[in-house]
Amino acid sequence: MHIDDERIQRLLHGELSGSDELTIRGHLAECADCRSRLAQAQRDEAEVDALLREIDHPVPTVTAAELANAAQRRATPWLRWAAMIALALGVAGAAYAIPGSPLRRWVNNLSHRAPPAPPPPPTAPPQFPDSTAAGIALAPGIDFVVRFTNPQPIAQIDVLLTEGAEVEVRALSGTATFSAGSDRLVVEARGRATFEVRIPRTAPRVQLMVGDKRILLKEGSHVVTEPSGYCRSASAVRYVCQLQR
Amino acid sequence: MSQSHRDSGSISGGRLTEFAELFHAHFERIYRYLDRLTGDRELAADIAQEAFIRLHRRGSLPDAPAAWLITVALNLVRNTRSTERRRRELLTPARGEQVQADAPPGPDETVSRAEVRGHVRATLDRMPERERHMLLLRAEGYSYRDIAQTLGLNEASVGVLLGRAKRVFRETYGDVHDAY
Numbered sequence: 001m002h003i004d005d006e007r008i009q010r011l012l013h014g015e016l017s018g019s020d021e022l023t024i025r026g027h028l029a030e031c032a033d034c035r036s037r038l039a040q041a042q043r044d045e046a047e048v049d050a051l052l053r054e055i056d057h058p059v060p061t062v063t064a065a066e067l068a069n070a071a072q073r074r075a076t077p078w079l080r081w082a083a084m085i086a087l088a089l090g091v092a093g094a095a096y097a098i099p100g101s102p103l104r105r106w107v108n109n110l111s112h113r114a115p116p117a118p119p120p121p122p123t124a125p126p127q128f129p130d131s132t133a134a135g136i137a138l139a140p141g142i143d144f145v146v147r148f149t150n151p152q153p154i155a156q157i158d159v160l161l162t163e164g165a166e167v168e169v170r171a172l173s174g175t176a177t178f179s180a181g182s183d184r185l186v187v188e189a190r191g192r193a194t195f196e197v198r199i200p201r202t203a204p205r206v207q208l209m210v211g212d213k214r215i216l217l218k219e220g221s222h223v224v225t226e227p228s229g230y231c232r233s234a235s236a237v238r239y240v241c242q243l244q245r
Numbered sequence: 246m247s248q249s250h251r252d253s254g255s256i257s258g259g260r261l262t263e264f265a266e267l268f269h270a271h272f273e274r275i276y277r278y279l280d281r282l283t284g285d286r287e288l289a290a291d292i293a294q295e296a297f298i299r300l301h302r303r304g305s306l307p308d309a310p311a312a313w314l315i316t317v318a319l320n321l322v323r324n325t326r327s328t329e330r331r332r333r334e335l336l337t338p339a340r341g342e343q344v345q346a347d348a349p350p351g352p353d354e355t356v357s358r359a360e361v362r363g364h365v366r367a368t369l370d371r372m373p374e375r376e377r378h379m380l381l382l383r384a385e386g387y388s389y390r391d392i393a394q395t396l397g398l399n400e401a402s403v404g405v406l407l408g409r410a411k412r413v414f415r416e417t418y419g420d421v422h423d424a425y
Contacts, residue, residue: 004405005404005405005408006401006402006404006405007404008404008408009403009404009405009407009408010389010404013383013389013404013407015388015389015403015404041408044411044412044415045411047415048380048384048411048414048415049384051361051365051368051414051418052281052365052380052381052384054358054361054362054365055280055281055284055362055365055366055369056277056280056281057280057286057289059272059273059276059277060276060290060293060294062272062290062294063268064264064265064268064269064272064297065265067268067294067297067298067301068261068264068265068301070294070298071298071299071301071302072301074298074302141261142261142264142265202261202262203261203262204261204262204264204265205265220262220265220266
């Protein structure tokens, strides 16, 4: 009993189950006729593949991010508006959270102009947020850039891979101003500052830039710190980038 | 395989990573399949990109992404061809000129290679549609399951049909070669 054409092709293409393949290879070891048919099928396949390659053209250079952006540009108008409003609210919230931000002062001024409320019960003196609270959190999209504009005052940036959904940047010491866009966050450090950057594991692509230099790239499940050499892996989920060397 | 589209949505969150991975796994294969199928590299690039844009806008990933992408791309090819055919009937016959303009022999290319390309193109154009799709999909490494799902075949007989498709290709290529 010889091997039928279906199984010759399946053997050629790796489409046989493990036990079937073992049986068929056992038969081939003993049957010259079937070995000859398999060899002919391999030659036919190679000849067809070679001829097909003759008509190939270079693959166009396009990225997943470009196609995702094109898809988002086609989003229906109400979705676009909803996204813009959500982004504006997110940026405003983040701006309010930064200590000393003009938005916080403006909101506080407005609230002070409001009619006097009944006096609150006595409480502890108000606690002003210290610099450890300065930070921002944003949804990263498909390709996101965090850029520190001025490297001089930055001592260290700790990068953590998290299970969260947002890129978070916090000034652990010193102060900073943050400017957010849909696909980027610009951080301007003031004073000698250290930062913590939290990157969601699920973010497809996040770049960490200092000035014009990329110091870390997280793409899919890979993290690349070369060629700048500023960052080193401290654990499976933590990278330490020292800029003052 | 679900073919329903939810055009108001888009892929987000962790699905973006899956989208990027699907793009890396399939874009090149789908482009090459379409390029070989149509002989029109610009059309192939447009349709391959459009298929991925539609995948993104679908809002969720299909159960069998490879078969979904190929099916969408094939439908786009068919729509484009029927639109082109209508346009040709109304306007001027520009398609034949474009095909010639796409593949002139370059200064370093021998005449024989240009001839081979012409013969391969003519062979594919003369093959029955099912055999042509099977040959080109398998050449891009698509599984028997993907091929069966895309072309509506019984997966158990894909091997026999593939063997037949290769035989038809080689015989037709021989006929074309002899005719020129």
